[in-house]
Structures are given as C-alpha cells and as structure tokens.
Amino acid sequence: MKNALGEILGGCRSLITGMKITLQQFFKPQVTVHYPRQTLPIPDRYRGHVELVRDPQTGMSLCIACKSCEKACPSGCIAVEGVKRDGEKRKSPTEFQVDFTRCSLCGSCVEVCPTDALRFSKRYNLAGTSREAYYLDLLKRLQAQKS
Amino acid sequence: MTLPEPFRLLLFVVGAMAFVGLNAAYLVWVERKGAARFQRRPGPTEVGPEGLLQPIADALKLLSKQVIVPPGADATLFRLAPVLVMAPALMCFAVIPFSEALTARPLNVGLLMVFAFGSINVMAIMLGGWASRNKYAIISAARVVSQNVAYEIPLLLVVITLLLVTGTMDLQEIVRQQAGGFWRWNLFKVWVNPLMPVTFVIFFICLLAETNRAPFDMAEAESELVAGAFTEYAGMGFGVFFMGEYANIVVGCSLATVLFLGGWQSPIGVAPGAWWFLLKLYLLIFTVVWIRWTFPRTQFYGLLNLSWKILIPVSLFTLLLTSVVLKLF
Numbered sequence: 433m434k435n436a437l438g439e440i441l442g443g444c445r446s447l448i449t450g451m452k453i454t455l456q457q458f459f460k461p462q463v464t465v466h467y468p469r470q471t472l473p474i475p476d477r478y479r480g481h482v483e484l485v486r487d488p489q490t491g492m493s494l495c496i497a498c499k500s501c502e503k504a505c506p507s508g509c510i511a512v513e514g515v516k517r518d519g520e521k522r523k524s525p526t527e528f529q530v531d532f533t534r535c536s537l538c539g540s541c542v543e544v545c546p547t548d549a550l551r552f553s554k555r556y557n558l559a560g561t562s563r564e565a566y567y568l569d570l571l572k573r574l575q576a577q578k579s
Numbered sequence: 580m581t582l583p584e585p586f587r588l589l590l591f592v593v594g595a596m597a598f599v600g601l602n603a604a605y606l607v608w609v610e611r612k613g614a615a616r617f618q619r620r621p622g623p624t625e626v627g628p629e630g631l632l633q634p635i636a637d638a639l640k641l642l643s644k645q646v647i648v649p650p651g652a653d654a655t656l657f658r659l660a661p662v663l664v665m666a667p668a669l670m671c672f673a674v675i676p677f678s679e680a681l682t683a684r685p686l687n688v689g690l691l692m693v694f695a696f697g698s699i700n701v702m703a704i705m706l707g708g709w710a711s712r713n714k715y716a717i718i719s720a721a722r723v724v725s726q727n728v729a730y731e732i733p734l735l736l737v738v739i740t741l742l743l744v745t746g747t748m749d750l751q752e753i754v755r756q757q758a759g760g761f762w763r764w765n766l767f768k769v770w771v772n773p774l775m776p777v778t779f780v781i782f783f784i785c786l787l788a789e790t791n792r793a794p795f796d797m798a799e800a801e802s803e804l805v806a807g808a809f810t811e812y813a814g815m816g817f818g819v820f821f822m823g824e825y826a827n828i829v830v831g832c833s834l835a836t837v838l839f840l841g842g843w844q845s846p847i848g849v850a851p852g853a854w855w856f857l858l859k860l861y862l863l864i865f866t867v868v869w870i871r872w873t874f875p876r877t878q879f880y881g882l883l884n885l886s887w888k889i890l891i892p893v894s895l896f897t898l899l900l901t902s903v904v905l906k907l908f
Contacts, residue, residue: 440889447874454617454873462619 479537480553482530484574493574494549497523501541501550509534510541525571532558532566591683595672602829603822604634610868617872644814652811653710660707661816664823667696667703671830676751678843678853689750690738693834697789700827701727704791704798707820708808719807722879723798727789729883733890734785737778740898741838743905744771754842761846766839772901779839781894783866786831788882790824793871797879832863 465472484493497514509531514523542550560566582590608623608630615622623630648654674689676682686692701723708720744765745753757764766779788795799807806812809820836842836859843856877885 440893450873451869454869457619458613458616458869460619462616462621464620466621466624 474554474556478552478554478556479539480555481532481535481537481558481568482541482550482570483553484528484570485549485551486574486577493525493528493571494547495525495528495545496547496549497525498546500544500546504540504544506538506540507534507536528570530568530570532568533563588683591673595669595683599669599672599826599829600822603825604638606825606828606864607637607821608634609864610871613865613868614872617869638818641815641818646816647811647813649712649811651712653712656706656710657811658816660703660710661812661819661823663703663706664700665819665826667699668823668826668830670696672833674750675830675833676754676837676842677856679851681853682751685749685751687747687749687752690742690748690753690838693750693830694735694738697827697830698727698731700789700823703823704808707812711808711811713811715804715806715810716808719798719800719804719810723791723808726791726795726797726879726882729886730785730788730795730890733781733886733894734789736891736894736898737782737785738838740772740778740894740901741765743898743901744768750837750842754837754844757841757844758851759844760848761841764839764841764844764846771904772897774897774900777893778897779835781890781897782835782839783863784885784890786835787867787870788886790827790831792824792828792867794874794877795882796876797882800876802876828864828867829860832860832867835863836860 484495486492487494495512495514497512499512499514502508502510502512511527511529511531512525513527514525516523537552539552542552558566611633612622612630614620623633626632626636646658648657671693673683674686674692676685704723705720708716708723711717742748745756747753747756753765761767766775768775772778787793791798797807798804799809804810809817812820833856836856840859840863841855842859843851843853845851845855
C-alpha cells in the first residue's frame with residue numbers, strides 16, 4: 433500500500449518535472465534558422481568547388497599556368513591553358529576549366545599551387561538540371577566577380 | 580432580448596456549427612504552432628501572416644481530393660463513421676452553458692446527455708476501423724474499445740462524485756452553484772472532499788484518454804499502426820475525423836471548465852460572462868497541447884494498468900470519501 437502510493441506520487445512528480453521543462457523551452461527563443469529566408473554563416477574550412485584568387489594589386493588571377501594542379505588532380509578534372517604575354521615575366525592563363533562532376537574536393541590542387549592562386553569557394557547552392565552546369569569556367573567566374 | 584423560438588434555435592445551430600468549425604480548424608493551427616514553440620521551431624509561416632491561413636489551405640486541399648472507398652470495405656459504414664464522430668460532438672454544444680443566457684437548450688439532464696453522446700465517438704472510430712477492412716484499422720478499433728471501456732469507468736465515477744456534491748445534472752445550475760470567486764469552484768471544494776483536486780486530475784486524464792489524445796493515442800499510433808482506424812480514409816473523410824477529434828477536445832475541455840472550474844463564473848467575483856468561459860476553455864486546451872508535446876506515447880498495457888490499477892481505485896475512494904463526508908456533515 434505504502435509502496436503503491438509512493439509510486440503514484442513519484443510518478444506525478446516526474447510528470448510535473450517533464451511539463452516544467454517543456455514549458456521553459458516554450459518561452460525560450462527559437463533555434464532553427466528559417467532556411468531560404470535566413471542562412472547561417474559558412475565556416476572557414478568549408479570546401480566548395482575551387483576558384484581562382486584575385487591579385488588585389490592587378491585585379492587579375494595569380495595563376496601562372498604552370499599546370500601543377502592539372503597534374504596533381506587525381507580525377508583529372510582540371511584543364512589549364514596559358515600564354516606568355518609581351519612585357520610580362522610569367523605566363524597567364526587563357527583557359528581554366530574544372531569538371532565539378534568528377535571533383536572529389538580532395539584539395540591537392542590547392543595544396544600544390546606555387547602561387548596560392550587556388551582556394552575553395554563557399555558556394556553550396558549547386559543544384560542543376562544538366563551535366564553542363566557543372567563544367568565550371570573559373571576565369572569567367574573571376575571576371576564576373578570583378579564586375 | 581428574446582427571439583421567437585425557431586429563430587433562436589436556428590441561430591444556436593448556426594452558431595454552434597460555426598464555433599466547432601472554427602475551433603476544429605484553428606486548433607490544428609494552435610497545435611502546430613504550439614508543437615513548434617515547444618520544440619523551438621517557427622511552425623507554419625508561409626500561408627498568410629504567421630501561417631494563419633494554413634488551416635484554410637489544408638481544408639481546400641483535403642476537399643479537392645477524391646473520397647476513395649477501398650474494395651471490400653463496407654461502404655455505408657465506411658462513409659458513416661466520420662459523420663458519427665463529428666455529429667455527437669456538435670450535439671453536445673446544445674447543453675453547454677457559454678454564459679448565463681447563452682445556452683441553446685438548458686436541459687436538466689445535460690450532463691447525462693453529454694456523456695451519452697460522448698460515448699458514440701468510440702463506436703464511430705470502431706466502425707471506421709472495422710469497415711475499412713484493413714488489419715491496422717481493425718487492431719486500432721480493438722484498442723479504442725478496450726481503452727475507452729477502461730477509462731469510461733473512472734470518468735463516470737468522478738462525475739458521480741461531482742453529482743453528489745452538486746445534486747443536479749443541469750450544467751447551468753452546476754455553474755450557478757460555483758458563483759463568487761475561485762474558492763467556490765468545485766475544484767477547490769475541499770471541505771466536501773479533501774481529494775477534490777485529485778478528482779479533477781483524474782477527470783482530465785480520462786478526458787485525454789477518451790479523446791484519444793497523446794500520450795493515450797493508441798488508436799493512431801503512427802509508429803506501429805500507420806494511421807490506425809484512419810488508415811484507409813482519404814480526403815475529407817480523414818478531414819472530418821480530424822475535425823471531430825478537435826471538436827471532442829473542445830467538448831471535453833468545456834465540460835471540465837463547467838464541472839470543476841466554474842464555467843462562466845469569474846474567478847475574482849467580477850464581470851462573469853462568456854469571456855471567462857472561453858479563457859478557461861482555451862487554457863485547458865493549451866494544457867492538452869502541452870501534455871501532447873511533453874510525454875511520449877504509453878505502451879498499451881501501461882495504459883490499461885493506469886486505469887484499472889490506479890485511476891479506478893482512487894476514484895472509487897474519492898467517491899466513498901465524498902459520500903461519507905456529505906452524510907456526516
């Protein structure tokens with residue numbers, strides 16, 4: 433009898449504790465971010481597809497078209513072409529293509545780059561309807577970012 | 580102001596239906612917003628400001644869907660079941676006193692009527708489950724019956740306790756007896772029965788069980804029974820079941836308000852009226868939502884054990900205690 437009563441009272445107390453906890457949560461501010469309307473800041477170490485770094489002085493790419501990244505890429509998804517322009521000591525790229533469908537974001541290209549001309553972008557909204565949407569022209573992207 | 584009888588009744592019929600419809604639609608919104616707040620989410624926000632038009636969008640969607648009667652089902656019973664859930668809930672509003680003047684039909688057996696119609700709810704869900712010819716639905720129907728049989732007993736024992744105190748089944752009269760401040764409410768009549776608050780808690784638990792609300796929603800335990808008795812229902816058949824559930828919650832909470840919390844009487848003794856009734860009603864409904872989003876679903880034998888081993892003995896004891904106190908003093 434004493435045991436049964438104790439069980440009932442203990443049960444009631446635990447129910448009330450539970451309800452108190454949920455009510456406290458009820459009055460706290462909400463924690464979810466309402467995605468398309470609000471977004472969270474992307475962490476520094478986030479790896480999107482690679483992109484070219486712009487030289488802050490010239491406004492051009494730091495790339496010297498040495499093709500180290502092309503060689504380093506395990507999936508062979510980078511294609512670089514470059515020319516030596518008159519009056520310049522180094523080559524500059526004329527074409528920088530990334531086939532993002534095959535990229536595994538390993539970062540070998542970023543690591544191997546002698547001039548630190550490559551970095552990971554912060555893009556994550558990458559839904560597309562065709563394969564061609566993922567053949568990225570990084571030079572065009574760099575120029576588009578400039579303007 | 581007295582209207583001719585037919586007009587008065589017509590107004591009450593329209594009014595009760597509008598009240599139930601509005602509540603059934605917007606309690607869904609309250610439920611979803613409440614759930615979201617308890618889990619610290621925003622809840623529905625897209626349709627209208629704060630998602631206020633969401634119930635209307637949902638209703639339009641359900642209305643535009645085909646009502647499918649599965650082959651092999653008992654078509655008549657299958658179609659009848661949602662109506663049988665909704666109609667008795669509507670009927671109950673005929674006797675519920677919203678304020679001193681606002682009662683459709685003050686019956687001297689009002690309480691009896693509410694419980695008589697309230698029991699049809701069980702039969703309707705059972706019919707729906709049976710007529711669906713679906714194994715989940717039939718298991719659910721069996722559960723509903725055993726659950727409701729178990730909880731009807733303590734519920735009625737509590738009501739009998741209350742009847743001993745009030746001496747009348749007229750809901751309007753029960754409210755009138757509780758006039759003049761919250762200490763005169765039946766909930767706090769500890770001089771008649773020191774366990775009166777306990778009887779209220781038992782009443783409230785039974786109410787949750789009778790309306791198949793969480794944590795007693797064994798009838799539509801999604802994780803094990805798909806949607807229980809509602810598995811085969813599509814479109815507005817399901818919609819009416821859903822509205823019926825909320826209508827039953829409103830009836831149950833109204834009854835709890837009238838029986839224990841003084842109905843339309845003011846807790847501080849000033850300005851009694853329908854607003855107090857509605858305030859208490861919605862506070863109780865909020866508690867129902869609060870409980871749903873706090874406790875997980877019980878196991879089936881846990882549910883029956885609670886009723887047979889705890890609620891029935893305790894309610895019998897309070898009944899005994901009340902009759903002894905009333906006889907002696």
